[in-house]
Amino acid sequence: MSVESNYQVAKELYAQYGIDTDAVLEKLSEIPVSVHCWQIDDLTGFEDFNAKLSGGLAATGNAGGKPKSVPEYFENLTKALKLIPGKKKVAAHAIYLDNGGVNNIDRNAIEPKHFTHWVEYAKEMGIGLDFNPTYFNHAKAEDGFTLSSYDEGIRQFWVEHGKRCRKIGEYFGKEMGQVCYTNHWIPDGYKDITVDKMGPREVLIRSLDEIFAEKIDPAYNVDSVESKLFGLGSEAYVTGSHEFYTNYVANRKNCIICLDAGHYHPTEVISAKLSSYLVFGQEIMLHVSRPMRWDSDHVTILDDETMAIMEEIARYDAFDKVHIGLDFFDASIDRIAATAIGGRTAKKAILKALLQPTAELQKAEHEGNLTKRLALLEEVKGLPFGLVWAKYCEMCGCEQDSWIRRYE
């Protein structure tokens, strides 16, 4: 059976539930997934190929194939991106600057000219770009505080970094003709019982206000702020908590929230939070990840929460408001395959969510027909979504599963 004839069967079956698979595939083609640049090299970056991760982050595992040069890095990234069908962006990080192999540009001195290689690469690949300041892997972050540091010299250093990153985001946006989402995550926090939790938060407000003071056209750059519950070395207290950033965003309206699937209590899910931001018209940046017992950053798979996230976005047709980015790093498996698996999974989850009879489900719920709601939800799980996925991969000129044989 060919992909096409399989698709025709699937199309007919979905049509029985009022789902137009052709229209779904068209819609899916318009939804970008922002693939993070850091699974390819365990978040090492180009400043120093021997750099050690800090900020409580850890890429565990010892698989071979970690790139040792900038060209090798991009070669591997390209291999991964080619396995992910449809519209894509890459989320770069500030430590992936290129200064012609010379590591003499500190974080408070980076400029758009150190990131031209990303623009050239993205144009060549026909993808978009997002950006992240790197507030870790640096001597000035060793004490565990950056933007919320009581040390004014350290605080100013990182404020300057944040400001410069927004200008790089603006440069990406202008060059690529689409918004660059610049996501700010800081590792700041205390390992043990904290007696002044407000102090660092007052400092962080001041730092963020300074970073976001310059108005940048939102057609080019939009900033997001990412919270965290705890990290290695910040078990007792994290300055940038969920409540802190939610209130900062609502009060200042100069940036949007970033929700990372691994940054909450073990049974707390970000899918349940989306509607509370969307109902106020807020935009959201996502870091789709897979926490296993903690913020372990496992490769995204088609699990219940990944599905629930995409279903929420699909049900409110909020793909213009929720920006889907990935964040995982696993050094125990092939890094190219890991990037491809997570990227493909995100696309699959979006497709599966779009293939639900949303209008009918919502009608049943609004009418109080909760039996029909559950029956329908369960029945559509049996529809052959894989046949539609195969069609999508073919449409995009992307391998469907033959690529897996290369790892045998």
Ligand SMILES: C[C@H](O)[C@H](O)[C@@H](O)C(=O)CO
């Ligand atoms: C590399 C990213 O900035 C980092 O993973 C951040 O997004 C995060 O989630 C930290 O736990």
Ligand SMILES: [Mn+2]
């Ligand atoms: Mn994250």
